[in-house]
Amino acid sequence: MLPRELKPEQFSSYPREAKALAVENLAVLRELPLSFIPSLLHEVIEFDYKFPAERNALEREMAGLAHVSSAQRSELMQGFSAIRVSAKLEQFDWVNFPGQFVEQLSAHLWTTHQLDTFRLAATAYADRMRAAVPVKAPPVPRLGITVIGAGVESYGEPLFRKLRPHGAYFSNIAPENGLDILLTAVADRAKVHDSPYAHWYIDGGESAAHSPSLTTISYAALEPVRAALLRKMHAEIAKPGMGPEALRTTMAQLRPVDLGLGAPGNDVLDRFQVKLLTEGSGTQIFSTSFTQWAAREALRRAEPTTLLVRFAPRQRQKPMNELLSPDAGRAELDVVGSLIDADMGAYYNWLNQQRLPGAETAALLAWFEGHTSAVVIGPTVPRGTVSNKSTDMKQLLSWIV
Amino acid sequence: MKPFDQFGRDVSRSRREFLRDAAGVTFGSTLLRSPLARAAVVSKNRKVVVITFGGGARDQETFAPEGQGNVPNMMRGLIPRATFFTQVVNHGILGHYVATASLATGAYETINNFAGLPPENPTVFEYYRKELKRPSSDTWVVAPSNGFNHIGESSHRSFGPGLGARVILPKHLLTAAMGSGPADYQHLLRDNYETPYYTPELSGGEVELEQLENLLKLSVADFKTHARTLSSPDELSVYIAKQLMRQVAPSLLWITMHDIDIAHAGTYSLYVEGIRRTDQLCAEVWKTIETEPEYSGKTTLLILPDFGRDSDEDAGGNGFQHHRTGDPLSRTTWLIAMGPGIREGVVYDRPVDSLDLVPTIGSMMGFSASLSKGRPITEIV
Numbered sequence: 001m002l003p004r005e006l007k008p009e010q011f012s013s014y015p016r017e018a019k020a021l022a023v024e025n026l027a028v029l030r031e032l033p034l035s036f037i038p039s040l041l042h043e044v045i046e047f048d049y050k051f052p053a054e055r056n057a058l059e060r061e062m063a064g065l066a067h068v069s070s071a072q073r074s075e076l077m078q079g080f081s082a083i084r085v086s087a088k089l090e091q092f093d094w095v096n097f098p099g100q101f102v103e104q105l106s107a108h109l110w111t112t113h114q115l116d117t118f119r120l121a122a123t124a125y126a127d128r129m130r131a132a133v134p135v136k137a138p139p140v141p142r143l144g145i146t147v148i149g150a151g152v153e154s155y156g157e158p159l160f161r162k163l164r165p166h167g168a169y170f171s172n173i174a175p176e177n178g179l180d181i182l183l184t185a186v187a188d189r190a191k192v193h194d195s196p197y198a199h200w201y202i203d204g205g206e207s208a209a210h211s212p213s214l215t216t217i218s219y220a221a222l223e224p225v226r227a228a229l230l231r232k233m234h235a236e237i238a239k240p241g242m243g244p245e246a247l248r249t250t251m252a253q254l255r256p257v258d259l260g261l262g263a264p265g266n267d268v269l270d271r272f273q274v275k276l277l278t279e280g281s282g283t284q285i286f287s288t289s290f291t292q293w294a295a296r297e298a299l300r301r302a303e304p305t306t307l308l309v310r311f312a313p314r315q316r317q318k319p320m321n322e323l324l325s326p327d328a329g330r331a332e333l334d335v336v337g338s339l340i341d342a343d344m345g346a347y348y349n350w351l352n353q354q355r356l357p358g359a360e361t362a363a364l365l366a367w368f369e370g371h372t373s374a375v376v377i378g379p380t381v382p383r384g385t386v387s388n389k390s391t392d393m394k395q396l397l398s399w400i401v
Numbered sequence: 402m403k404p405f406d407q408f409g410r411d412v413s414r415s416r417r418e419f420l421r422d423a424a425g426v427t428f429g430s431t432l433l434r435s436p437l438a439r440a441a442v443v444s445k446n447r448k449v450v451v452i453t454f455g456g457g458a459r460d461q462e463t464f465a466p467e468g469q470g471n472v473p474n475m476m477r478g479l480i481p482r483a484t485f486f487t488q489v490v491n492h493g494i495l496g497h498y499v500a501t502a503s504l505a506t507g508a509y510e511t512i513n514n515f516a517g518l519p520p521e522n523p524t525v526f527e528y529y530r531k532e533l534k535r536p537s538s539d540t541w542v543v544a545p546s547n548g549f550n551h552i553g554e555s556s557h558r559s560f561g562p563g564l565g566a567r568v569i570l571p572k573h574l575l576t577a578a579m580g581s582g583p584a585d586y587q588h589l590l591r592d593n594y595e596t597p598y599y600t601p602e603l604s605g606g607e608v609e610l611e612q613l614e615n616l617l618k619l620s621v622a623d624f625k626t627h628a629r630t631l632s633s634p635d636e637l638s639v640y641i642a643k644q645l646m647r648q649v650a651p652s653l654l655w656i657t658m659h660d661i662d663i664a665h666a667g668t669y670s671l672y673v674e675g676i677r678r679t680d681q682l683c684a685e686v687w688k689t690i691e692t693e694p695e696y697s698g699k700t701t702l703l704i705l706p707d708f709g710r711d712s713d714e715d716a717g718g719n720g721f722q723h724h725r726t727g728d729p730l731s732r733t734t735w736l737i738a739m740g741p742g743i744r745e746g747v748v749y750d751r752p753v754d755s756l757d758l759v760p761t762i763g764s765m766m767g768f769s770a771s772l773s774k775g776r777p778i779t780e781i782v
Contacts, residue, residue, distance in 0.1 A: 110494040111511040115727040122717075161467070244515050281722065282666030289667030296719060317663070317671055340670035348713070348720055355716050 002090065003037050004030050010095045015048040021062065028066050031073055034090065035083035035105065035118070036125075042098040049271045051197045053303035057135075064133040076128055079121025083114055099252060103245075138305045140193050141361035141379075143401055144353045145182050146295075147310040148342035149368045150205065151335040159339075159368055160375040162347040167364070167377030168385040174392040175370050179208055181393040182308060182367075185401065187211030189306045197268075197302045204291035204342075205312025215302075217273060217294055219287045219312065226284055228259045229277050233284075251278040272297070286314040288341035292348055299352040309349055310369070311342035339368075350377065363400035367393070376400050429484065429749035429780055446699050449762050450654045450690060452683055453501055454706040455545070455635070456661030457724045457731070458676050461713075464735065471676045474684035475737065479704075483739035484747045484781055491708045491732050491755040495724045498548045500707040500755075501657055505552060507759030507773025519551040519561075523772055525759045526553055526566035529653055532768040540566035541651040543642045545634060545659035546573045552657070557772075566655065571641040575628055577610040578621045617644045632678075635660040639682045643689050650695035653766070658682065664710060667722050687739070701740035701765055701781075703758065709734050738781045749780055 006029055011022045022029065022044050029037060043050075043058050050058070065073060074081070086108055094101035109115040149155065160169060183201065190199035190213040200215045201207065207218040229251075236250050256262040256270035259277075263270070276297060282289035288311055295309045315331030346366040353362055363378035374393075378400035462468040464487075469476055493503045496514030503510045506522035526540040542553045550573075554565020613619050631637050635658045642656045658679050664672035683704055690696045711718030712730035724731045736753060739745075756775030763770040764782035 110496075110727075113492070113509070119727060280667075282668065286666055286668050292667060293719070314668070317668075334670075337668065337670035337674075340673070341668050344669035344721075351713060351720075 001095075003032050003034060006030050006095070013096055014045055018045050018047040021047055021059075025062050025066060028062070028073070031070060031077075032065075033077050033080045033083070034085045034094070035121075036077060036080040038094040038098040038101040038105065041095065042102055045098060046271075049268050051268060051272075051302040052195075053197070054301050060133045060135075061129060064129055068132075076125065079117070079124055083109070083118055083121070084112065100249060103248070135357040137358035137361070138303070138356075139195075140189070140305055141363060141401075142304070142353060142356065142358055143186075143189065143306050144349055144362070144364040145186065145308040146342075146346040146349050146364070146366040147179060147182065147308070147369045148346055148366065149335075149339045149371065150311065151313045151333070152339050152368075152371075155336065155339060155368075159343050159373060160346065160366055162344070163350060163364070163366055163375045163377065164386075165384045166350065167375055167381045167383060168387060169373070169375045170387050170389070170391060170396065171373050172388050172390050173367075173372050173374050173396060174390070175372055176392075178367060178393045179310070179369065181397070182365075183208060183210050185397050186306050186308045187213060189401075190214055193305060195305075198304055199306040200298050200302070200304045201308045201310075202291060202294045202298065203310045203312065204287040204314075205310075208310075214308075215269065215304075217269075217276075217298075219290050222273060222277070225259045225261060225273070226277060229254070229284060232258070254278050272301070286341075287312055288314045288338050288345065292341070292345035295345070295349050296352050299349070299356060303356050307349070307353070309345070311338065311345060313338040314341065365396060365400060427747050429744070429747045447766055448650075448652045448654075448696055448700040449765060450686065450696075450700060450702050451656065451758070451762070452686060452702070452704045453504065453655075453657045454661075454679055454683070454704055455658030456497065456664065456675065456679075456706075457495075457708050457710045458661055458679075458706050458734075459710045459712070459721060459730060462673055462676055462721070471673055472680040474680045475704075478684050479687060479737055479739060480746070482745045483737045484744050484749065486736040486738070486753050486778070486780075487748060487750045488752045489705055489734045489736045489755060490752055491734065493755070495708045495727065495731055497659070497662065497707060498552070501544075501549070502552060504705075504707060504755055504758055505655065506555065507756045507770050507775045509756065509774070515548065517548045517551060518556070520555045521557065523555050523557045523560035523770075524553065524565060525762055525770065526653060526655075527555060527557070527560035527564040528759070528763060528768050528770050528773075529766060530564050530566075531560060533766070535652070537563075537565075537567050538649060539651050540653040540655075541645055541649065542566045542568045542655045542657070543638050543645065544568060544570060544655075544657040545638070546570040549657060552655075566653070569641060569645065571637045572634055574610065574613060574641070575624075575637060578613065578624055578628075616649060617641070618648050619644060633660050633675075635675075635679060635682055639685055642686065646689055646693055646696060650693070653762070656686065664721050665723060667719075669721060672721055690740075698741060701738065701743065703762075704737040705755075705758070706734040708732060708755075736778075738778075743781050747780075753778055 006026060008023045008026060011019045014022060032040065047055060047058060068076065089104060089108060092101050092104065109118050186199060186201060187210065190211060197215050199213065201210050203218040206220040207216055210216060236247055254274060256274050259274060261270040261274065276290065276294050277283055280290065280293040283293050291309060291311050295307065298304060298307060313333040313335045316334040350364050353364060361379055365374060365376050367374040374396060376396055376399060381400060460468065463472050491500060493500060493509035494511065499510050499512055499514045502512065502520040505524045506520045508522040510520050510522065512518045512521060529535060530540060544552055550568055550570055553568040555561050613621060613624060627640065628637060631640060638656060638658065642654065645651065646654065660678055661672060661675035663675050687702055690700045690702055708724055709731045710721050710724045711726045712728055713720045715726045715728045718726040754775055756773060757778050758775065759773045760770045760775045761778045761782055764777040
């Protein structure tokens with residue numbers, strides 16, 4: 001089927017708000033090329049379970065597409081229209097399974113050497129939309145905090161090497177009560193600038209005591225969910241003919257209730273957590289991978305104004321089948337390896353925060369937990385500087401918040 | 402976004418500047434064409450060893466200034482004695498099996514990366530054996546077991562069955578040797594980081610267990626004892642490759658590494674550890690080439706990754722973890738060539754295509770890769 005043949009009843013299986021959004025924009029959808037529209041529907045079909053920031057972004061994108069003439073829309077889509085799509089893909093039920101279509105389209109783009117063309121089209125489209133539909137800066141400058149190295153007694157190599165050129169490195173901070181001070185600062189911001197899903201705390205282990213006003217995810221709290229997921233993966237893989245693509249499809253269809261989540265009123269966060277485990281790579285087995293991916297996805301999707309990420313030790317590497325076994329037992333930890341993972345994760349948190357509106361006013365603090373070194377980045381912090389001056393966490397925060 | 406060509410030039414420039422400072426190498430573009438450079442004439446005795454620096458590695462963890470600590474053996478030991486190409490571009494599909502198959506055929510393969518199918522175009526092994534009438538024992542592939550068992554022989558109707566390389570899958574061999582006592586060896590059987598549950602049925606020309614003794618001159622007991630001293634699948638692969646070089650001495654040997662691909666699990670420390678280990682293993686293979694009488698003085702070693710990994714700057718990816726965006730950094734890699742007749746300490750920054758490998762080997766060994774889409778790399782043939 002081609003987009004021009006779309007009818008309202010074809011969205012009947014969409015959740016309520018998603019269906020309304022699609023039907024309301026049907027005239028626009030009909031004019032979009034097949035290489036583009038399933039990516040958009042992949043977002044639309046999840047509309048009811050999206051964070052406020054991404055709902056707003058999707059509505060703005062739809063409005064941006066609707067408010068131009070057909071000729072302008074056609075010109076906007078020129079790059080995508082040039083993509084050759086196979087007859088097999090045309091016949092796929094891309095309305096009801098847009099995510100699977102996108103995966104198959106991706107494979108098609110690789111095999112037909114059209115990936116570079118698609119990348120150029122996507123980049124050009126994003127640039128045009130950004131220019132046409134300006135995004136709003138956050139109500140308060142964003143603050144990112146990354147805490148790394150839990151459980152590491154000493155480490156001789158330099159840390160924060162990738163972050164240091166962007167801010168000031170401190171080597172003599174008082175570590176006492178550091179985490180409490182940071183969590184209090186985050187809670188204070190949540191109190192003053194209250195907004196749904198605006199202030200997050202992600203912990204790679206067990207979460208520390210924190211304000212209930214924070215959106216919180218902890219790897220330890222998800223342990224039963226991970227175990228349920230691993231059991232399902234084992235069961236699926238044992239089925240004859242099961243390959244990686246089929247497994248990925250099965251995992252993508254899992255709902256919170258399938259994994260023991262699904263408390264009333266928690267739909268959005270539950271689905272987010274399930275996606276972290278079913279769509280993330282390595283998130284099921286390594287807490288550092290989970291923490292980095294959770295932070296990345298929280299920033300990309302929820303666009304929080306405050307995000308505190310604390311990495312915890314991950315299990316040591318073992319054979320993959322053993323790592324994925326639901327009966328693996330208590331794992332031996334790799335604290336130094338986890339520190340190295342987290343050091344890179346802190347840099348990625350900064351990069352991902354910089355991709356959001358208001359990047360020029362955003363600030364970041366990264367701290368080696370329980371130790372005296374930290375780096376702070378912000379609009380007023382001199383870049384690439386080092387300080388040996390004795391200071392504490394409150395003072396560090398005061399320079400960037 | 403920078404145009405691809407511009408990005409490629411920037412990548413090339415940064416590598417070139419670094420290599421000149423660190424290793425005292427010379428730019429190939431500044432050299433006059435010397436008759437000595439053509440001394441690498443086709444020889445009946447010439448041998449070629451190819452190592453794919455497996456799993457995809459980026460500049461910043463290898464040859465960029467901040468990555469040099471991860472590849473000390475290549476920086477200090479190999480590159481000063483090699484010709485180094487800073488810009489090898491893979492325009493194909495960035496999946497490990499299909500990309501390795503493309504390297505081995507000199508044509509961009511489009512086979513399903515996870516289906517365990519043979520390449521559709523003739524492999525370098527088939528060209529070599531058919532044209533030079535060489536026995537199967539003269540071409541070997543040592544490869545990780547995740548679907549690579551078909552890498553030695555294509556489905557092409559003019560080549561294919563009976564003309565390919567013999568394939569040895571060390572992990573498969575170890576599994577067979579372990580019998581019912583796997584506990585001490587599981588760390589050597591790690592596989593399939595991208596799709597951990599996918600383990601295709603093995604069939605085809607891999608070495609059977611009894612050949613361990615007959616071919617590699619290794620008893621099962623000795624093999625198991627030595628395996629216990631190793632720490633990764635790639636170490637096991639190199640151990641088998643060295644044994645193969647001593648006992649069989651194939652003229653064309655292809656070793657595919659894979660440890661680095663642990664990056665898909667998202668753990669930066671394990672990814673870097675994989676690079677360091679692969680760097681050390683490359684040096685070990687070169688040392689074996691230099692010391693084994695069957696190889697010393699007549700062997701060309703070619704080392705190249707199958708491709709890179711996504712850049713930190715591309716918002717569509719997640720940095721080092723994957724190779725899914727198709728961005729320039731994930732497509733741009735490097736090539737080390739060393740051995741008799743190849744200039745030492747020379748760097749070329751002109752773009753080379755991944756497909757050029759097969760016709761280059763053809764020129765070195767005296768056969769025509771007639772269906773390959775690449776061109777011989779003139780600087781090293």
